[in-house]
Amino acid sequence: MNPKEEQLGIGSLETEMNRGFLHILVLSLLEKDMYGYSMVKHMESLGYKVEENTLYPLLRRLEKNGWIASKWDLTEDRPRKFYAITAQGRALRAGLLDVWKNQNRVLDEITKETPHV
Amino acid sequence: MSDKLEAYLEEISHYLAGRAEREEILSEIRSHIMEKAAEGPGEFTDAAIERAIASFGPARKVAERYLDESRPIIAPAYKRYLVRYTSLLFALHAALTVLAVVLKKELIVFPLLYIPRVSVIGALMYLPAAFLTDLGAVALVLYFITQSGKDIQLPWPKFGVDLDEIKPRPKRFWLSRIATAVGAVVMLAITDFALYLFARHQTIFFVNMDWTDPRPLFSPGAGRRLSLIVIAMFATTTLSLLVKLLTRSRWVDIVSNVVSLALIGLVLTQPFDNLFAPEIAGKILPKLGPWLKYTILYSLLFVALMISIDLIKHIVIISRRKLRSIR
Numbered sequence: 001m002n003p004k005e006e007q008l009g010i011g012s013l014e015t016e017m018n019r020g021f022l023h024i025l026v027l028s029l030l031e032k033d034m035y036g037y038s039m040v041k042h043m044e045s046l047g048y049k050v051e052e053n054t055l056y057p058l059l060r061r062l063e064k065n066g067w068i069a070s071k072w073d074l075t076e077d078r079p080r081k082f083y084a085i086t087a088q089g090r091a092l093r094a095g096l097l098d099v100w101k102n103q104n105r106v107l108d109e110i111t112k113e114t115p116h117v
Numbered sequence: 118m119s120d121k122l123e124a125y126l127e128e129i130s131h132y133l134a135g136r137a138e139r140e141e142i143l144s145e146i147r148s149h150i151m152e153k154a155a156e157g158p159g160e161f162t163d164a165a166i167e168r169a170i171a172s173f174g175p176a177r178k179v180a181e182r183y184l185d186e187s188r189p190i191i192a193p194a195y196k197r198y199l200v201r202y203t204s205l206l207f208a209l210h211a212a213l214t215v216l217a218v219v220l221k222k223e224l225i226v227f228p229l230l231y232i233p234r235v236s237v238i239g240a241l242m243y244l245p246a247a248f249l250t251d252l253g254a255v256a257l258v259l260y261f262i263t264q265s266g267k268d269i270q271l272p273w274p275k276f277g278v279d280l281d282e283i284k285p286r287p288k289r290f291w292l293s294r295i296a297t298a299v300g301a302v303v304m305l306a307i308t309d310f311a312l313y314l315f316a317r318h319q320t321i322f323f324v325n326m327d328w329t330d331p332r333p334l335f336s337p338g339a340g341r342r343l344s345l346i347v348i349a350m351f352a353t354t355t356l357s358l359l360v361k362l363l364t365r366s367r368w369v370d371i372v373s374n375v376v377s378l379a380l381i382g383l384v385l386t387q388p389f390d391n392l393f394a395p396e397i398a399g400k401i402l403p404k405l406g407p408w409l410k411y412t413i414l415y416s417l418l419f420v421a422l423m424i425s426i427d428l429i430k431h432i433v434i435i436s437r438r439k440l441r442s443i444r
Contacts, residue, residue: 036145037152053174056145057182060138078152081145 022050022058024100027093030068030085037080059083067092119166122150125176132180142183146173191256192263198271199255200437204429206251211425214240214247215418219385229254237382241375294362301358308351311344320344324397332394339392343384350380367431374428381421385414 025048029039036056043050062068067089073080085093126143133139150173154165173179191199210230217224217232218240224232235243262269314321320333320340333340357373 035148037149051174052149052172053179053182056142056149060142060183078155079144079148080152081148 024096030083033082033084035080035082119163122166125170128176129180191259195259202255203252207248210247215421297361304355308355311348315344336391336394346380346383367435370431374424377424
């Protein structure tokens with residue numbers, strides 16, 4: 001975050017906004033099997049920085065609710081825990097994407113109505 | 118395997134104690150840190166692991182991220198009741214403690230309160246422990262209500278002066294300072310005059326205003342003791358007003374209230390028999406004896422109750438500020 005954003009107090013609000021967005025992002029990424037570190041790297045390559053200690057508890061909660069499933073891969077020299085989306089997770093993702101698209105649409109409308117926004 | 122990594126995981130494990138999935142969580146964090154440390158330039162070193170650990174975050178913060186979905190100890194809607202109910206319970210506890218001191222008996226309000234038979238000094242030692250007990254009991258009830266998950270509307274009587282509605286002190290700085298200064302000067306004059314009377318006559322209580330032939334109200338021993346206690350009360354008030362000229366801290370009020378309560382406690386321990394000077398006792402005691410005794414007793418208890426309420430008010434306000442600053 002740059003100093004201007006910090007001065008505006010964007011930091012804590014950005015964290016709150018990210019909370020929902022990260023759910024959609026993770027559920028979208030996991031269409032392909034991935035492990036935690038590979039997800040962090042992939043998001044970074046797309047220009048989205050995620051706190052590592054936020055991602056793993058989120059994965060745990062998603063798994064607990066049956067939206068994603070995991071399995072350990074012990075074939076490599078380092079054990080890795082791979083995650084994949086479930087059918088329930090896909091349904092949830094569709095619902096969340098609808099909410100997100102609707103929010104975007106509302107914001108777009110307001111921006112068009114009010115040039116100063 | 119790096120000792121640093123094991124120590125880090127051990128610390129996280131400590132904060133996750135009791136969680137069934139603790140080992141699974143630690144394995145995944147270990148895997149992530151090893152992966153990240155191996156990726157950097159150069160060899161797989163302790164320094165690389167340290168950097169990966171630093172990037173993952175402090176152990177307590179990491180553990181809390183896994184714990185934050187659990188139900189709070191006390192739901193936000195009930196937090197204000199912790200202060201409200203504790204204040205109420207402690208006010209009752211304090212009043213009953215004063216009563217136990219006066220009556221020299223133990224008091225039991227089953228199953229809420231037990232006040233042992235205590236002396237004045239014993240009561241002063243007992244009250245802080247009583248406050249913690251009250252706080253714990255109220256917290257426990259609110260904890261069970263929160264964990265039940267039910268929507269319970271807790272009652273709170275309307276006293277007119279709700280502790281939540283205590284207004285901040287007026288900001289008319291100089292006006293309040295002048296009032297405090299005038300109060301301090303008046304109290305200083307009263308204290309000095311009382312000291313002068315005491316130095317001259319060994320008492321400050323008289324039944325006439327003729328200074329050439331003063332007639333003390335109380336017997337010499339009781340008069341001396343009561344005079345010293347009352348002078349100490351005057352001095353406490355004077356001192357607190359003088360200190361308030363320098364600071365507006367509520368701790369000044371708290372100390373002043375505690376000292377005043379202790380002094381009232383001392384007055385209450387004075388025996389009523391042989392209290393009055395013989396010539397006064399002969400005139401008033403046969404007619405007014407019991408009535409006078411209970412009037413004095415209940416007046417002092419009423420004053421002690423008012424001071425206790427003021428004391429609790431200051432403690433509550435200070436506690437709230439501390440809690441707010443911690444958040």
